[in-house]
Amino acid sequence: MKPYLLQTLKELALLGAIKNRIEISSLELAKQLEASQQTASRYLVELDKKGMITRELGIKKQLILVTTLGEQVLQEEHLQYQQIFELTDRVIFKGKVVSGLGEGRYYTEQSGYVKQFEEKLGFVPFPGTLNVEIEHVERNKLRLLKDHRAINIEEFKTKNRTFGGVRCFRAKIAGMDGAIVLPLRSHYSNILEFISPDFLREKLSLKDGDIVKIVIYFKK
Amino acid sequence: MKPYLLQTLKELALLGAIKNRIEISSLELAKQLEASQQTASRYLVELDKKGMITRELGIKKQLILVTTLGEQVLQEEHLQYQQIFELTDRVIFKGKVVSGLGEGRYYTEQSGYVKQFEEKLGFVPFPGTLNVEIEHVERNKLRLLKDHRAINIEEFKTKNRTFGGVRCFRAKIAGMDGAIVLPLRSHYSNILEFISPDFLREKLSLKDGDIVKIVIYFKK
DNA sequence: ATTACTAGTAAGCGAGTAT
DNA sequence: TATACTCGCTTACTAGTAA
Numbered sequence: 001m002k003p004y005l006l007q008t009l010k011e012l013a014l015l016g017a018i019k020n021r022i023e024i025s026s027l028e029l030a031k032q033l034e035a036s037q038q039t040a041s042r043y044l045v046e047l048d049k050k051g052m053i054t055r056e057l058g059i060k061k062q063l064i065l066v067t068t069l070g071e072q073v074l075q076e077e078h079l080q081y082q083q084i085f086e087l088t089d090r091v092i093f094k095g096k097v098v099s100g101l102g103e104g105r106y107y108t109e110q111s112g113y114v115k116q117f118e119e120k121l122g123f124v125p126f127p128g129t130l131n132v133e134i135e136h137v138e139r140n141k142l143r144l145l146k147d148h149r150a151i152n153i154e155e156f157k158t159k160n161r162t163f164g165g166v167r168c169f170r171a172k173i174a175g176m177d178g179a180i181v182l183p184l185r186s187h188y189s190n191i192l193e194f195i196s197p198d199f200l201r202e203k204l205s206l207k208d209g210d211i212v213k214i215v216i217y218f219k220k
Numbered sequence: 221m222k223p224y225l226l227q228t229l230k231e232l233a234l235l236g237a238i239k240n241r242i243e244i245s246s247l248e249l250a251k252q253l254e255a256s257q258q259t260a261s262r263y264l265v266e267l268d269k270k271g272m273i274t275r276e277l278g279i280k281k282q283l284i285l286v287t288t289l290g291e292q293v294l295q296e297e298h299l300q301y302q303q304i305f306e307l308t309d310r311v312i313f314k315g316k317v318v319s320g321l322g323e324g325r326y327y328t329e330q331s332g333y334v335k336q337f338e339e340k341l342g343f344v345p346f347p348g349t350l351n352v353e354i355e356h357v358e359r360n361k362l363r364l365l366k367d368h369r370a371i372n373i374e375e376f377k378t379k380n381r382t383f384g385g386v387r388c389f390r391a392k393i394a395g396m397d398g399a400i401v402l403p404l405r406s407h408y409s410n411i412l413e414f415i416s417p418d419f420l421r422e423k424l425s426l427k428d429g430d431i432v433k434i435v436i437y438f439k440k
Numbered sequence: 441a442t443t444a445c446t447a448g449t450a451a452g453c454g455a456g457t458a459t
Numbered sequence: 460t461a462t463a464c465t466c467g468c469t470t471a472c473t474a475g476t477a478a
Contacts (some may be wrong), residue, residue: 003223008433013304015360015369016311018474021365022360026443041444060442078305081298084233091236137252140242146466147239226450246462256454259461280461 021063093214095132104129112156125195148218241283310427315352324349332376368438
């Protein structure tokens with residue numbers, strides 16, 4: 001979707017072209033867009049070709065209606081602005097399911113962690129973590145987590161070793177509740193570790209390489 | 221604001237660049253925008269020149285932060301999408317204050333109307349209407365009113381003549397409460413007639429030609 | 441009045457490349 | 460590795476104008 005077509009579509013929607021046909025000449029539209037009549041005309045032809053609007057050309061003016069397809073495009077755009085300004089209590093990641101080395105299982109079975117998970121998150125995690133690799137550029141979003149209070153899992157010791165503290169955030173993966181686990185002593189990683197009371201790989205029939213959406217929620 | 225720069229700014233904001241500086245290379249941004257590295261670089265330079273972002277160029281990558289100005293631009297855009305999809309209980313018009321021919325005063329002093337205004341709107345209108353001329357293209361928004369229930373003022377008769385029914389919508393002009401009056405028996409007009417308990421020309425020190433914003437509210 | 445084609449011009453694009 | 464310049468090519472723009 002070309003940016004200038006999106007702008008045009010938005011302009012039409014603002015004039016009410018989503019629910020009703022609006023009457024507008026290419027010159028009037030041109031003024032709204034601060035462009036020439038010819039450009040406005042061309043935009044309308046392009047939007048029509050793409051199926052984003054329907055037009056009824058009369059002798060004078062034209063009646064324009066934004067189609068369902070056009071409305072969907074606008075709604076997607078709206079959702080992005082909502083994510084920026086309204087849905088600031090969450091961050092959305094898109095990532096790829098990958099296999100870990102089994103460490104997830106080792107850690108999620110340590111009773112020192114399990115007790116705290118149960119107490120602070122309200123569930124006993126299924127042994128193992130579901131690892132999701134996010135794109136490098138999305139690591140910037142992880143920084144947003146820094147500004148928010150996490151559910152802190154304290155470090156503890158066994159006879160043999162010390163297990164470090166962990167920060168958790170409630171999260172959803174493909175709609176299923178769980179939490180994201182961020183070890184305190186590790187650098188930024190491109191892997192998100194998701195714990196859940198269920199065996200998600202089975203329940204969601206996930207396999208390596210599948211693309212999933214993770215929503216991380218902040219505490220207020 | 222060029223549409224493609226707006227898109228770029230939005231993309232940066234989605235990655236969290238409003239609150240934090242984000243680390244992103246021009247190549248990574250290019251991938252997000254589905255453009256070349258050179259184009260992404262050019263966009264960043266342009267946004268920087270316009271004061272929409274600040275950049276810290278390191279040896280590798282660059283740290284980018286959306287400025288207050290950039291955020292304002294995005295918020296304006298967000299507001300427009302809100303008007304399309306969320307604030308569907310209102311329509312916003314921009315118009316120019318104009319003088320009528322005094323008919324407004326004649327009508328708003330008819331007790332047949334006044335009684336109904338008081339009963340149905342909750343106020344006795346100041347004699348006269350504040351007339352606001354809207355741009356031709358905005359008449360399309362008036363059509364949206366058709367889909368909503370109006371506050372109906374019934375027609376009535378005096379010895380001499382019949383006064384026709386009127387549709388009203390609660391409205392605000394420059395923040396002041398009042399109502400818009402749409403005569404039933406008239407075609408679409410480019411003049412909005414605003415009634416209010418106060419003498420708005422004085423209270424808002426309005427004179428002909430002043431640009432005002434009118435918000436019309438629908439009943440649920 | 442309109443819409444929208446043609447043609448010439450301006451702006452935007454990315455490959456190559458300097459830094 | 461980066462960023463961002465130049466340059467040739469493509470796309471987008473508007474003036475003029477036909478329908």
